[in-house]
Amino acid sequence: MTYEEYAKVAKALSEPKRVKILDMLSCGEMCACDILEHFDFTQPTLSHHIKILVEAGLVTAEKRGTWQHYSINEQVAQQYIQGSIHLLTHSSECICETEGIQKEAKSLSSFVSR
Template sequence: MKEQAEIFKALGDPVRLEIIKLLLGKELCVCDILSAFKVSQPTISHHLKALKYAGLVNDQREGKWIYYSLAPEAFAQANAVLQEFAAKSVAKERGRTCE
């Protein structure tokens, strides 16, 4: 189980967020992901590595191609955290112990 902050950090980049949206419901090879961006191939590779490190994607080689897909467990975990945040984000009490 990855650190919560690591997961959110991985989500905190526009390119990576777009990659994730591309992968919703699909499995894509790097070349297809690459063709959706204007950044270089190594940059995409770098972002995919970051997403994999955070546990957000899985990769699977098939011949010349490597297919990337989302890792549902990691998204379920992040979703659970944010769901609690959203539910409890309304402040009721006010605390102050300092003087």
Template structure:
């Protein structure tokens, strides 16, 4: 599966914020209700909602509604795509240099 540059940017932009990285680390222990994330992170509800939207839009996190609360967890598929993407864009091509014929 080849991702566009835009899709790659969305994935990695979602992890370019300290709060979102902290949320991702918290979710490594399993699904969690937004109310517990709010307590642990000491963020306002609108700020948490913004961060969760960014993480969900990237595909790294999924949410499900239960009653009035959202429950979030890491998407195994989204995480695999991010890992594969990082491997792909950091792979060094050892082919001959085309600019100086070496």
């Protein structure tokens, strides 16, 4: 996961309604109609929030009949969690420990894949 990908996920998580949607999806796949019951907004607004979560890679969508069904993309969620641990803790693999100018170009991918 690159810094850009990490930041895109973080930005998607910056809206409390999207965080609540992810919390709901942590229980398992849900239909858009079921998610919508827990909010006081319209289906187009839900679609907007879901679109941002899908573009960030956090959520996958599958159309069945007239409704979309959503679930958490576990791989991206785990990469984000591991990236957060890496960014927020000091280790020998920290960017401050790498050498020269290359440290600016480093991505989180080498740390997330463990």
